[in-house]
Amino acid sequence: MKIYSKFLILPILALVFSCAEKDELTEKKAALETLKKESLAMRTSIEELEREISKLDPEFGVSNRKSVLITTIQPEKNNFAHYVEVTGSVLSKKNVSISGETSGRIQEVAAVEGMRVGKGQVLARIDAESIQRNMEEVEKQMELAVIIFEKQERLWKQQIGTEIQYLEAKNRKEILEKNMASLKTQADRSTVRAPFSGTVESVMVRLGELVQPGTPMFQFVGESDLFIEADVSERFIGVINKGDSVMINFPSTGQNLKTKVTAVGAIVNADNRTFKVEVFVPKMDKLKPNMISVLKIKDYENPAAIAIPNYLIMQDNSGDYVYVVENNLSKKRIVKRGVTYQEVTEILEGLTGDELLVDKGFREVGDNFSVNIAQ
Structure with a gap:
C-alpha cells in the first residue's frame, strides 16, 4: 500500500505546479494587453494635442514633424518632341506577277524561288x-x-x-x-524574261505544263522602288502631312533610318478607322519586301519645353501637382500638363524649370513637410 501511495503523490504535485504556471502566464498576458491599450490611448491623445497645437501654432507643427529623407531632381529645359509610333511593312512598287503571253507547253524553267536575276534574263521557255x-x-x-x-x-x-x-x-x-x-x-x-532586276519570289509552273496567255508563272519582286506603308489612326488626320520627318527602325536587322512621308491617304478605312501613310525608303542592305518596320512620325515639337518624369505628377481634387523643395520644406505645386511621350511629360504651367523636385520619397511627403536631402 505504501508503494502505491508514493506513485500517486508525484502526478498530483506535477498538476499543481502546471496550474500555477498557467495562471502566471495568463496574468502576464492580461497585463501586457492592458499596457498596450493604455499606450495606444496615450499616443492617440498626444497626436490629438499635437494637431490642436499645430493649428494654433504652425511653427510648432513644422518643428515637431520628423524630416523625411528624399532625393531631388530638376526639370529638363530643352527640346521636347512627340512621335506617333506605328507598325509598317516594306513593299515594292515592282512587285509583279509575270504571266505567259502565248500558249504552249513549258519547255524549260530556268528560274527557282529566291533566285536573283538581272533585267532580260531568261526565266522560262514555252514550246x-x-x-x-x-x-x-x-x-x-x-x-x-x-x-x-x-x-x-x-x-x-x-x-x-x-x-x-x-x-x-x-x-x-x-x-x-x-x-x-x-x-x-x-x-x-515564248521566252519569258525578267522585266527588271530583282528576285523570283515564287514559281507557279512546272516543266511540261500547258499554259495559256495570262497564266501566272512567276511572282517577281524588284530590288528598287521600295517603300513602307503603314495604317495610322484617323485622330492624326491633319497632324501628319506629306514631307514630315520619320524615324524608322527595322527590328529584324536593327537598322535605323531617317526619311520623310511621301504620301498621305485621302480615304479612311471604315473597318479599322485608319488611313494609309507611305514613306520613301532608299536602297539598303538586308532590306527585303514584307519586312516589319516601326515608324516614329513627329507630330509635335516644343524647342523650349519644361519636362519632368510622369511618375512625379500626382492628382487630387485640385488637379495635377508635384512637390518642390523650398527652405528644406516640401511645397505642393499645382501644374498644368501638356503632351506626354516615353514616360516624360511637358509642363505648360506651374514650373519655371529652376525648381528642385522631390524625387525619391515623393509619396512620403506632404505640403510643408520638413525634408532632408540625401547627398
Whole structure:
C-alpha cells in the first residue's frame, strides 16, 4: 500500500505546479494587453494635442514633424518632341506577277524561288514549235510574193500590165511581211524574261505544263522602288502631312533610318478607322519586301519645353501637382500638363524649370513637410 501511495503523490504535485504556471502566464498576458491599450490611448491623445497645437501654432507643427529623407531632381529645359509610333511593312512598287503571253507547253524553267536575276534574263521557255512551222510556211510564201512583186514592179515601170496587178502583188508581199513580224513577236514571247532586276519570289509552273496567255508563272519582286506603308489612326488626320520627318527602325536587322512621308491617304478605312501613310525608303542592305518596320512620325515639337518624369505628377481634387523643395520644406505645386511621350511629360504651367523636385520619397511627403536631402 505504501508503494502505491508514493506513485500517486508525484502526478498530483506535477498538476499543481502546471496550474500555477498557467495562471502566471495568463496574468502576464492580461497585463501586457492592458499596457498596450493604455499606450495606444496615450499616443492617440498626444497626436490629438499635437494637431490642436499645430493649428494654433504652425511653427510648432513644422518643428515637431520628423524630416523625411528624399532625393531631388530638376526639370529638363530643352527640346521636347512627340512621335506617333506605328507598325509598317516594306513593299515594292515592282512587285509583279509575270504571266505567259502565248500558249504552249513549258519547255524549260530556268528560274527557282529566291533566285536573283538581272533585267532580260531568261526565266522560262514555252514550246514554240507550231509558231516555227508557221514562220517557215510564211517565209516560203514571202519568197514567191517578193519575186512576183519585183517582176510586176519592173513591168509597171515599163508601162506593161495594169496597175491593179502591181498593187495586188505589193499588197500580198506587205501582208506576208506583217504576218512574219507577228510570228516573230509570238516566238520571242515564248521566252519569258525578267522585266527588271530583282528576285523570283515564287514559281507557279512546272516543266511540261500547258499554259495559256495570262497564266501566272512567276511572282517577281524588284530590288528598287521600295517603300513602307503603314495604317495610322484617323485622330492624326491633319497632324501628319506629306514631307514630315520619320524615324524608322527595322527590328529584324536593327537598322535605323531617317526619311520623310511621301504620301498621305485621302480615304479612311471604315473597318479599322485608319488611313494609309507611305514613306520613301532608299536602297539598303538586308532590306527585303514584307519586312516589319516601326515608324516614329513627329507630330509635335516644343524647342523650349519644361519636362519632368510622369511618375512625379500626382492628382487630387485640385488637379495635377508635384512637390518642390523650398527652405528644406516640401511645397505642393499645382501644374498644368501638356503632351506626354516615353514616360516624360511637358509642363505648360506651374514650373519655371529652376525648381528642385522631390524625387525619391515623393509619396512620403506632404505640403510643408520638413525634408532632408540625401547627398
